[in-house]
Amino acid sequence: MTSAPAYGLADWGTSRFRLWLVDGTGNIIAEKRSDDGLDASRERGFGTTLEAHLAELGAPEQLPVIVCGMAGSRQGWVEANYVAVPADLNAILSGAVKITGIDRDVRIIPGLSQSGRFPNVMRGEETQLLGAMLARNITDGVVAMPGTHSKWVELQSGRAKTFSTYLTGELYALLASQSILRHSVQGAVSSASADHPQFTAAVELMLSGEAMLGELFPIRAAMLLENLSPEGAASRLSGLLIGAEIAGARSKHQGRVALVASGSMATLYGKAISLAGIEFGAVDADEAVRKGLFVAASAIWPR
């Protein structure tokens, strides 16, 4: 017998939408993924989009739904203001914004912001962070959340102290598919491998302090002069960017790292962090965001 759903959990980003229905203990009853990100949903209406996905999963009419991600940005459904660091992560729960003018109880989780010399913001990762901390009982050290805009957060006594963002994933996509390097990477954009010697060499070069900007064009030169393969080019580019990210992050944030990632990202970053000699533990990214959403829902709508 399937238990009744207690909450809807939605991770709503710029290009992706994910929805889970969970019971009162957080077990998944139904789930779906779609490309109904912000851009796709704006025209159709955010409420209409969400209701369509909920109906597909057979969600009850009165099921409360918690949302994290860019849906809470100025370009999203309703703007949920940022919570400034240093911040207790519980502040993002109490700061959730209720959507007005609809029948269902839907709340959007706010992001985190950092002012001063190193301005920064996040939306969506704060929920993943909360989930990772609770799933692994982490209160201190560093949480790394790689992706399009990788986030590294430094924790102290259960509070988010500072954080930084690396444009690693976005830069990889732009360079591999639109720069001069596209001729070298060719169709192998997704073929970067942690086991390729080019990946290791590139990470180590970046960790040695070499400037990343001067190592990009040589990928093209290595193809012309040394027949570097597309897989080698993709692995090298990935290693340069991930290596530069880790070199930058370790100069800002010290401590044991919790790596929140899934699939090939987990493998690539795990290898690179090991090469840097940094102690780390792994947390699955999907599990972390779902856990964070569930904790938020449980706090807002206790049963």
Next chain:
Amino acid sequence: MTSAPAYGLADWGTSRFRLWLVDGTGNIIAEKRSDDGLDASRERGFGTTLEAHLAELGAPEQLPVIVCGMAGSRQGWVEANYVAVPADLNAILSGAVKITGIDRDVRIIPGLSQSGRFPNVMRGEETQLLGAMLARNITDGVVAMPGTHSKWVELQSGRAKTFSTYLTGELYALLASQSILRHSVQGAVSSASADHPQFTAAVELMLSGEAMLGELFPIRAAMLLENLSPEGAASRLSGLLIGAEIAGARSKHQGRVALVASGSMATLYGKAISLAGIEFGAVDADEAVRKGLFVAASAIWPR
């Protein structure tokens, strides 16, 4: 009275074509610029394109023409092999390739290559380099040629010893117009200013050793949190990239710098190089490539 043209000089790149007719002393008799770069010329035919531009300038049928740039690449008219560094610049003159199967005497100048741990290539800049060296009697030190793919060449006793390439211009264009930062730069892609405090601050941050990859997203955050203007965002992005280039280049190449640049590039790089405390002299980029082409033509077809 206008003297008769002695040579045609062509700088033929991926997206640009420039042609000068000069007399026996290098004085310009006629010139033109067009968008007939490699991609535009391939279909129509390189010979046909060149002849059309020569005819427009009224060039005599037998006028010899020297060409530099990507027209000598594998994707160009005829491949002119690279000359390996360390190299005497005269080697690029003797290595010029004669186009066969046409009536006119047309030669293409080869590029420079660097093998080993830091593979690199250039095409077109070798001619600018030769021109700059001869125009300013430079035999030692460093020649910086900023652009889409900025080149820094280290000279020793009149020979090109090593060089490096920075993807600065290409990365600026991609980030300013296609990344998340496009929302911050908006229409101000060409508004980066050496006088903007954001430019200076960003260059200084990069010269202090901060990792560039971690400073890109904060431009977006500064717009959201501090209303950073589009001009401020463009100036900051430009300062980060140019600053990272100079920080990287000065760790590889030491010595007085000859900055080969024109217009706003000359201003931005001049300011950034000054902030790095590096002594430099300026050479106009157009003058340098024309001078290099003229020297090559005079050597190949002495009068």
